[in-house]
Amino acid sequence: MTDAKDLAESAASADPRVGLRAALALRRLADSLERLQVTNARRNGWAWQEIADALEVSRQAVHKKYAKEM
Template identity: 50%
Template structure:
């Protein structure tokens, strides 16, 4: 996969368009993660199970989502 396959349609060579898309994807990913971590906790998942599913340590997921 080369960089052109990752460039949004119509963006040409303007990195501002691509960077805005990356920012939007990051924000979406954060919302999806938070929603699913909350759902997992409601269903009784441990921080270790959630961390394993996300590929991070239980400490890091707890620090980020354990309010």
Template identity: 50%
Template sequence: MQEAPIRIPDPTDPAATLATVVSLRRLADRLELAGAQAAIDQGWSWTDVAEALGVSRQAAHKKLARRITQ
């Protein structure tokens, strides 16, 4: 599914700016999950995934493990 391109809002319009932040967070979450799923599928450890994300192994596992299919 192709998403519409993200338009940079006028920074003086708080509603548009904050709506864009929400959209970016949702996109980042989807990308993070897809990347973690691919990494686990390719045999990466949770330590490897966490290192790539710049977080602890525990943080990565807690956030993503229940959403990863193995």
């Protein structure tokens, strides 16, 4: 699933297999977007607490998840 329209249609599918694959694709996309924006925030001087606040998680959670990548 690469096209946004196909992904949206798949997410609404009555077939659980198709819908679940769409959910997986969306989860992977969301994870990738989050990683990209955390990297962007750190490059722009954001503190871990600022990122955590934006993501509505604890500072410890976001630091644990991304600190090794920075």
